[in-house]
Amino acid sequence: MIRSPWAVILIIAGALIAYLANAIGLWWAGYLIGVVLAIWLRPSLAGVAVLLGWAAGFVQGAVGAHLSGSVRVVALLAGLPAGLGFILVVIALVLAFLEGWLPALLVRRLLAIRSRSRAVSS
């Protein structure tokens, strides 16, 4: 497992790729980022990278626009009270984290099985 400062660099790279992918609607790129980062990072850090990418995109979209208005309107249209709009943001952040974390977790388990079976065979 890679440790700082390479871990920090990989997280930033993952976040940047997630941000760029989200900008063109490729929200599912978070899964791939999780898979790739799992090779070098702990799964939770892969999740953090995707989460940061999502947050960066959201903050950029919010600059100059109606951040509070947006979440209020979306909450209302989704049938929620306007005041619960920020819960949508929390949900989005959680989902972004899971997009990176769950694939990474799976990859790490597979890598572990592979390395264990190699050890047994050698």
Added chain:
Amino acid sequence: MKRRGLAGMIFAIVGLFVLVFVQVEGVAAVPPLGATLDPATGALNVGARAALPVSSSIHIAGLPAAVTIAYSAQGIPDIQAKSQRALWFAMGYLEARNRLFEMDLIRREASGQLSAVLGPSYLTSDVFELRLGLLRTARANYAALPSTDRTILQVFSDGVNAARAYDISRHQLPVEFRLLDYTPSPWTPVDSMLVQGYLTQTLDYSQNPVDYSILVGHLGFQRTMDLFPVIAKNPQSPYDLGPYRATHHIPVDPPTTVSPALLASLESIVQASTKLPVGEIHSFSNSNNWAVAGSRSSTHNAIVAGDPHLNQTLPAVWYWVNAHAPGVSFTGVTVPGLPIILIGRNRSIAWSETDVQNQSTFFYQETTSKSHPGDYLLHGEWVPFGHLAYTVKVKGEPSRHVVVDTTVNGPIISIHGVKVAVDWLGAQVSKDFASLMGILHASNWSQFKAALAEWRAPSQNFVFGDRHGNIGMISAGYYPILSARDPWLVMNGDDGDRIVGSIPYDAIPQSYDPKSGFVFSANQRPVTANYPYYIGTSFNFFANGYRADEIHAVLSKKGKITPGDVAHLQNSVTDYLATQLVPWLVRQFRDVHEPPSVALAVQTLSRWNGSMGASSTAATIWWTFLGDEIHDTFGPWFSRYRVPEPAGSSLVVNQLNAPLVEDLQYMDLSQPSSPFFTPPGDRHSVTASTVAREALGQAVTTLTRKFGINQGNWHWDRLHFREFPSLSGVAGLSYGPRGSSGDAWTVDAADGDLFSEAGPSWRMIVAFADRGYAIYPGGQSENPLSPWYENQIADWFDGHYLPFGLGTQPSIATWILEPSS
């Protein structure tokens, strides 16, 4: 350790599966969260899409020629196109960039496709629309248009689809599409015809014959006709006073009867109708227009005024546009989905519309027999019903198969029991679009009238004024002549339809340059009782005429009329009925000892001028009193004869029942001993005076309970509100409720409910010489976060206007649309 690893892997796989499912498929009503919550292209980006336009060049494939669009600070586009084809393209492009969701919603509602995106609760609406057949009519209307008009609709559709493609490619579709998880299909010319059909339905589809027959079934024919007469008994203000050009004898056949089985069928129709979305059945009558001739105007030009009253929604039904291309120049309002304006002006003339409200739906009872299943009786023979099969997609549920039975009298509209068919004039082919195109190019009354010759539905009172000071009014539409004695009831369908001809165009209601110097309409019966043709009844469905009375009274005053006077009249909240009835009411309390609170109310009313002002106490007392008096007078009769009063139907006894209000006015002022004041079965006869005094006492008690003993606090705007609901149905995206002036028949009308959702949807005054004023309660954008979402409402509330004319307004941004190579 090994077991932990396996468990972790299973957890990851299951977790991933759930996550992918939630993000790709969605759960129940929750849309797929992956795309929905994408920070840059998902729903949360709605604020970024609300930004005002900035000056830019936009290259569009298929654009016929260059177009410049300058936006005013209020979002009103001024379009300068190099060719007419480019103009129609730009109209489509602009409407879709600003109102695509609204356009899609209207075409879906009209074609019975709401359940596919909104779920099973809209199935009733879809089935109703498929029965009524707007989609069938839209296709027929399109096929009947001249090829030049079909081309315009196609070019307009191309413009819509260019905007749609732009929005899709930039992930900028309105947020509602993302949340409802669908992409709008490409726009077609038939969709524009659906929008036209939807408007026709809103203005024209009435089920009053069904209500009428229910009344006959319970109250009996004579009592029904006493209360709901063909010609109202109270004074009216028609605009076409004759002399009339023809005499016509209405044939007489046996009186229509209503059997218990038919009654049960009709009541199920009414019950089902109460579940339909607002607007699918014409439910209230409000629109005004008038024109003042140059000879009566302070400007020496004609003045044309129009304020169509419709459901007030956000986004509004209208889109305001100024447009210029070689050979055509106009300004006014269109309905998103149509390429041309419905109300407005060109360089020579101005026009506006109100609903004529002549009878436009004819219902027929069809005879069926168990020995002839699948057949109905026609001219003495059993003939099979026609069948139209539809598949209705329902979000989250299996599709439904709907079969519509049809007859020569129209589709079967009944749900249970006796089969009832409806012949709705709005289902006929009507070249409205061609007429509107003709109006755009008209420069005088002859051309204007000729353009409307083929207008059939909805019948509209078209007011006209030209730059030479001439004025006119014509109630364009199709007026059938029927062989039936009581066409306002459900008729016997055994002999096929009862239409034997139509009123000639030159004999329909109209007026040109009358001596009075003005013409006016407000959904009142447009002609006097001497008019030789049957065109409808007080219940089916001319308005009670009080707005027309008030307009007539104001315009009849001597002296020149200024545009300011016209604006004042357009915003008038004088209740004409109150000005007639309240002095009588006050007189009923002379020398009568009443409790102090009632005496104070009488004193307040005695000083009142009939203005339903926001802070008026008298207005509150009057409206509450009127409801009580109507209910006390007619309620016992409806109860005694068990007339059903489903909420929202026109069978309810209240202030919105136009014929009953007219009856009451007549009875109070001219027939105070009418037997209807005495409840059925009551031995002691009751007079108008007694009912009125008791009703005022009840009103005071009710208001004291609601607002306290201090009558100074009984302001009308504490009881009466206006609200502008969002088309999304979300209360938080609506405007209001806000306390408001006006009532159901003030010129500045509300819909009559204490929470009004309808009223003047556009106010326009054209004084020519490029003097004009207009406003509508809403804004140009459908994005709830746009500064142009509801920006005109506050000014509309205050009676203010924006400049309205063909001249260029100062702009805040300019789009240059250029054809891409």
